[in-house]
Amino acid sequence: MNAEAYLRKHGWAGTGTSLHPHKSSSLKKPLLVSKKVDVLGLGLNRNDNLSDQWWLRAFDSSLRALGTGQKGMLHDVQKMGVQRGGLYGRFVRGEGLRGTIAENEGREKTRKNTEGKSKRQKLGGEAGQTEGDKKEARIAKLAQRILVHSRAVAAGGETDDDKALPTVRVNGAGADFTTTETKQARRLARAEIRSQRKERRRRREEK
Template sequence: MDAHAILTAQGWRGKGHTLHPTSDSTGLTHHLLMKRNDDGSGLGSKKGDHKAEAWWLNAFDQALKGIDTKSGTMKQTLKGGALEKITSRGAAGKYTGTRGLYSSFVRGGVMEGTVGLNMVTGLPTPPDSGAGTPEACASVDGKETKEERRARREAKKLRKAGRQARKEAEERAARKVEKKKAKKAERERIKAGETKEERRARREARRKRKEEKRRLKAASGG
């Protein structure tokens, strides 16, 4: 990557000049100096290094510890904390304003999107151009071919068969519901007119049927 060419394209005046578009009094005229690592130790070799760099985390932690909730409301008791120093008027001037840090940056251009462009020609596609996805099976001179006619008839036959199957399933379900209702009504009628002896005999017969089913199931190994 050619950093010099990229910065020049963004408005940099070249070596020996700051990033400011017109004045060298704002910003640095030399590159950022990096600390040399001569001992070969990597990140995390010293305890507390990661905490020392996380100044924003320490600032927020300090502000949270200064919140008092004993009175039922949240009240900040910390005065002159790190966050307050950062957001104060004097500190903010370091970053904003005509001589602030952010004024040294050059505003770049805006990348245009590809929505509405013809990906082949790169030109905008008019709404009435008719350009779009071609049909999977185009007809010759607008006439339906034998293959298209056969496929259309086959699709129609499948739709008709599907409708018939759904209709039959609905009819079976309706008959099943009616049958259950009739059985329930018959049981209610029998219960209403039977005596104690008949009710006892009916329950005994039902118990015997259940026992017979269990015996047959056990005999078949199921």
């Protein structure tokens, strides 16, 4: 867009004359507006960053103090900042943010979890057991049920009315056998297991 042609179209006389058609005392030149094109921010002088080079002085003083055992200006800046002038002089240190979980609360939860795991391990729970241990436990349990079943058969507890359970075959950990249980033998096996659990529970309570 040509501003001069546009103004002449609306009656402007040209360069050196004001925009007012009848008064010659009006402004003949536009107002000059100062533009801030630096990154210093509001309220700062553009010469401040050149007149107060505290970081350069701190670096030079630290170089001179090398090998003498003295502490340079960089050590003071790192410890307490610059009190006057420079960038650090315009900052105010506020209160630090605190977490929502206290240290004692986190330690208490960790301790409870550790105690719970140790109790399960002492009672022979699932914690710490491998697949081989579980298989051996199943085989031992099945062998115990077979023993109870054989005792019931020897005592004459099996009758013709009892329905036989499906045949169970166990392979692994050196075991390969087949067993058939009756309903009465299963009841006796469950009673035996319950009595053993009660005995183990009683021993734990005594400890």
